[in-house]
Amino acid sequence: MVYLTRMEHFNAAHKLYNPAWSKERNDDVFGLCANENWHGHNYDLYVTVKGQPDADTGFLYDVKKLSLIIKEHVIEKLDHKNLNLDVPFMQGKMCSSENLVVEIWKQLLPHLPKEVQLHSIKLYETPRIFVEYFGEIE
Amino acid sequence: MAERVSVFRKEHFNAAHRLYNAAWDYAKNEKVFGKCALPNYHGHNYEMEVKITGEPDKDTGYVIDLKSLSELIKREVVQKFDHKNLNLDTEEFKNLNPTAENIVIVIYKVLRPHIDSKFELQVRLYETPRNFVEYPVGK
Numbered sequence: 001m002v003y004l005t006r007m008e009h010f011n012a013a014h015k016l017y018n019p020a021w022s023k024e025r026n027d028d029v030f031g032l033c034a035n036e037n038w039h040g041h042n043y044d045l046y047v048t049v050k051g052q053p054d055a056d057t058g059f060l061y062d063v064k065k066l067s068l069i070i071k072e073h074v075i076e077k078l079d080h081k082n083l084n085l086d087v088p089f090m091q092g093k094m095c096s097s098e099n100l101v102v103e104i105w106k107q108l109l110p111h112l113p114k115e116v117q118l119h120s121i122k123l124y125e126t127p128r129i130f131v132e133y134f135g136e137i138e
Numbered sequence: 139m140a141e142r143v144s145v146f147r148k149e150h151f152n153a154a155h156r157l158y159n160a161a162w163d164y165a166k167n168e169k170v171f172g173k174c175a176l177p178n179y180h181g182h183n184y185e186m187e188v189k190i191t192g193e194p195d196k197d198t199g200y201v202i203d204l205k206s207l208s209e210l211i212k213r214e215v216v217q218k219f220d221h222k223n224l225n226l227d228t229e230e231f232k233n234l235n236p237t238a239e240n241i242v243i244v245i246y247k248v249l250r251p252h253i254d255s256k257f258e259l260q261v262r263l264y265e266t267p268r269n270f271v272e273y274p275v276g277k
Contacts, residue, residue, distance in 0.1 A: 038154040038181065040180055042181075080180040082178035
């Protein structure tokens with residue numbers, strides 16, 4: 001088994017704000033991230049697939065094609081967008097990196113070719129803050 | 139005359155913005171600024187490198203105390219811009235397009251009065267790891 005990772009990036013605005021709570025409680029829990037006029041990040045996205053390299057090409061999968069799949073189904077929907085307002089699959093959800101990485105997994109999974117398994121998605125919100133998801137439900 | 143040394147402090151902030159010229163219609167803004175003109179804003183992790191050039195002090199060996207430089211940048215720049223919408227939440231960009239070029243000039247002008255005039259000041263600003271600007275232009 002070999003693991004192959006492709007890194008893509010996007011930038012976006014968001015805020016962390018629970019509409020069921022008062023402004024005070026949001027400020028208390030989310031601090032600066034609750035700023036009503038949004039803030040933003042350069043996100044780095046690492047997608048790792050696993051499988052056996054093909055005998056003829058030596059490739060697990062053509063990484064250029066993997067890049068195009070990620071761009072079409074994830075980056076196009078997120079890049080230069082407002083995660084809270086512009087992204088259909090984040091509607092009604094808190095736009096934390098934790099929730100975003102799970103939704104990115106769901107977006108990507110149906111579009112990956114049979115020969116690879118999705119292993120993990122790692123999402124950097126800042127150079128020092130990142131989340132990882134391995135598709136585990138519990 | 140002692141030798142001159144440049145010292146650097148990196149700080150960072152993140153913010154939302156959009157690029158939009160209010161004197162133009164939306165179609166022209168979209169043509170010129172592309173996705174950066176989208177109405178609901180996007181955002182970046184901005185990284186700043188503040189460069190101070192001068193002679194090391196003979197008593198301390200420092201050009202400038204980098205801890206105090208860090209505190210100055212945080213107080214004057216990071217506090218203003220971190221987790222803000224540059225277009226909506228800052229006085230500086232109410233009527234100025236918040237391009238990286240304009241942001242770096244604003245940061246320079248904010249910091250300059252707080253730094254002894256015997257020192258040269260230069261600011262580099264990264265909007266993304268691959269897009270960055272510098273002001274005043276290099277030496």
